[in-house]
Amino acid sequence: PERVKPKCEHYYKCGGCQLQHAIYNLQLELKAMIVKDAMIRLGGFDADLFKDLKCIASPNSWGYRNKAAFPVQAVQAANNKQAKQKFITGFYRAGTHRIEPIKNCPVNAEALNKIYESILKGLNDLALDGYNEADNTGKLRHIIMRTGINTGQNLLSF
DSSP states (O other), X not given: OOBOOOSSTXXXXXXXXXXXXXXXXXXXXXXXXXXXXXXXXXXXXXXXXXXXXXXXXXXXXXXXXXXXXXXXXXXXXXTOTTSOOEEEEEEEBTTSSOEEEOSOOTTBOHHHHHHHHHHHHHGGGXXXXXXXXXXXXXXXXXXXXXXXXXXXXXXXXX
8 A cells, every 4th residue: 555656667676775665754764674684684773772763754745866877888889890889778677787768867856867968968969988898997987976955066077
């Protein structure tokens, strides 16, 4: 009964987030459980320290993520080695290094989605070699963005 239809069309393929299938209050409970487990099991802390641990709800249940890192891979036409390479970018599919191409992400802050949309328009015109995981070559491996939700400042890194 606490399941909902994920807002993102890529949710079941993309590994960018894992809890969109749950109502927001359950997401908060699950996140608290994940932190508690890590602190006790991995950190070695006493369980009593976390018995009342709760996540504080964000005023925004969507568009709250202020950092995104999109892997980039080069794609060459199979039958034409002379053709200009193209890039694919998105998020890795869960448990893989296969990219699920996306155009925007509903958990990313609006500023990140706008920057990402602009990048996608010009990505294939960049004078960089895209990363090739098979032979560990190429310069462009990730697009990393941050936004200061309260300051309006943005950071873009290739």
